[in-house]
Amino acid sequence: MIEVRELTKSYGPTIAVNQVTFDAHAGEVLGFLGPNGAGKTTTMRILTCYLSADRGSATVAGYDVFEESVEVRKHIGYLPESAPLYTDMGVIEYLNFMTQVRHLPKSQRKERTRAVIDICGLEDVIQKDIGELSKGYRQRVGLAQSLIHDPPILILDEPTSGLDPSQIIEIRNLIKDIGKEKLVLFSTHILPEVSATCSRILIINDGKIVANGTPDELSSQAKGEDTVHIAIRAPQDAIEAKLDTLAFVSQWNHVKTDDGVVGYKITAEQGSDAAEALFHVVVENGWSLTELRQESVDLEDVFLNLTVREQE
Ligand SMILES: Nc1ncnc2c1ncn2[C@@H]1O[C@H](COP(=O)(O)OP(=O)(O)OP(=O)(O)O)[C@@H](O)[C@H]1O
Numbered sequence: 306m307i308e309v310r311e312l313t314k315s316y317g318p319t320i321a322v323n324q325v326t327f328d329a330h331a332g333e334v335l336g337f338l339g340p341n342g343a344g345k346t347t348t349m350r351i352l353t354c355y356l357s358a359d360r361g362s363a364t365v366a367g368y369d370v371f372e373e374s375v376e377v378r379k380h381i382g383y384l385p386e387s388a389p390l391y392t393d394m395g396v397i398e399y400l401n402f403m404t405q406v407r408h409l410p411k412s413q414r415k416e417r418t419r420a421v422i423d424i425c426g427l428e429d430v431i432q433k434d435i436g437e438l439s440k441g442y443r444q445r446v447g448l449a450q451s452l453i454h455d456p457p458i459l460i461l462d463e464p465t466s467g468l469d470p471s472q473i474i475e476i477r478n479l480i481k482d483i484g485k486e487k488l489v490l491f492s493t494h495i496l497p498e499v500s501a502t503c504s505r506i507l508i509i510n511d512g513k514i515v516a517n518g519t520p521d522e523l524s525s526q527a528k529g530e531d532t533v534h535i536a537i538r539a540p541q542d543a544i545e546a547k548l549d550t551l552a553f554v555s556q557w558n559h560v561k562t563d564d565g566v567v568g569y570k571i572t573a574e575q576g577s578d579a580a581e582a583l584f585h586v587v588v589e590n591g592w593s594l595t596e597l598r599q600e601s602v603d604l605e606d607v608f609l610n611l612t613v614r615e616q617e
């Protein structure tokens with residue numbers, strides 16, 4: 306339903322979106338995960354026809370975002386990063402207004418307004434002006450307007466940003482529910498958000514897609530390696546000379562030296578029983594071991610590894 310190929314967009318010298326390519330299908334809740342400035346909003350604005358790209362192509366529901374923007378907009382609901390809500394309008398008045406903006410036939414306007422009030426849990430606030438609403442309820446009104454024309458595709462830019470923990474859970478559940486029937490693409494820089502809500506994750510960093518897969522796939526991809534935390538009381542030079550000779554160690558990083566105890570984070574080939582082998586190395590050299598811990602990789606490591614900016 307969404308097909309993006311080599312999409313590229315620069316702002317002057319900044320490449321905001323760099324050859325982004327991905328597909329998204331009906332029935333998916335796709336999490337667009339990346340740190341601040343990664344290019345999430347820029348990509349979404351291109352897909353929703355608010356921004357042109359420099360290169361590449363994108364189709365949404367089969368329509369070209371650059372050539373057929375009217376059709377594209379009919380098929381998507383969009384919740385921008387800062388929702389442009391009219392604060393002096395009443396909730397119903399605003400949703401009604403949106404039915405007109407979306408050119409819904411008169412006969413359907415009331416019914417659709419009702420439907421989105423229901424879906425988004427707005428019943429308690431329909432008497433209020435948007436300006437009086439809490440951030441969470443405003444966000445729901447934003448979601449409601451994105452759903453008003455019952456589009457098959459929803460694009461939500463950080464729908465939970467600025468909400469309190471209970472509101473976040475409510476919005477996430479709402480997204481999950483909506484995702485049963487529609488394709489939802491939503492952005493966030495919060496990892497637990499995607500693990501909790503998404504069927505698939507796209508990780509974007511510095512304008513590039515650096516990972517694409519289900520939460521399980523991404524963590525198992527990273528599981529090609531084990532991490533061992535070790536602290537040894539011994540001369541640092543001697544330890545490091547030894548580490549360099551160990552074939553199963555793919556990488557080691559000195560993390561601390563504390564009172565003669567030197568700590569390392571060691572990456573080793575998976576299944577190499579690195580912790581046990583390192584234990585023997587310590588014993589053979591007559592050193593003393595003060596910490597030895599092997600950890601498996603989780604999604605958080607994947608995200609951090611993929612989105613760490615190169616040191617400048
Ligand atoms: N209108 C603009 N003019 C110049 N540079 C821009 C503009 N909009 C975005 N950028 C730059 O493009 C890059 C990507 O920005 P974008 O807003 O797409 O990131 P994002 O992933 O949405 O970040 P955030 O999590 O902070 O919302 C950033 O380096 C940003 O500074």
Ligand SMILES: [Mg+2]
Binds near residue numbers: 346386
């Ligand atoms: Mg953004």
